[in-house]
């Protein structure tokens with residue numbers, strides 16, 4: 001009987017841990033990641049900052065930019081392009097996916 005209780009407690013602890021890990025992954029989702037990693041050049045709302053503009057970044061809602069596919073954006077974010085830094089190895093594929101989803105929401109907002 002004791003062994004069963006111990007097992008149940010162990011499973012409970014594992015589940016609680018998994019829940020904590022999942023929550024922190026969500027908290028670091030697209031919007032948060034964007035704020036910390038991308039907004040300095042691309043602006044909080046997708047309008048390029050002065051620094052970003054100087055480097056050649058355009059507004060995400062610019063029709064010439066917004067017409068690009070998610071796949072193209074994923075490639076640019078992963079591998080970089082000109083002054084746009086590459087995030088390969090710094091962000092996971094899932095994080096980049098969340099980011100592109102968020103960038104798309106900025107691009108189509110206006």
Ligand code: HEC
Nearest residue numbers: 037038041055056057065068073076077081082083084099
């Ligand atoms: C140091 C400044 C800087 C940071 C930080 C930065 N970018 Fe960029 N980004 C640029 C520049 C400059 C370009 C334009 C590249 C070009 O076309 O020459 C660009 C282009 C892009 C494009 C392609 C837009 C298009 O033309 O279709 C995407 C998507 C993008 N960035 C996403 C991101 C994401 C996501 C992050 C954060 C993980 C990020 N960027 C962080 C500077 C930056």
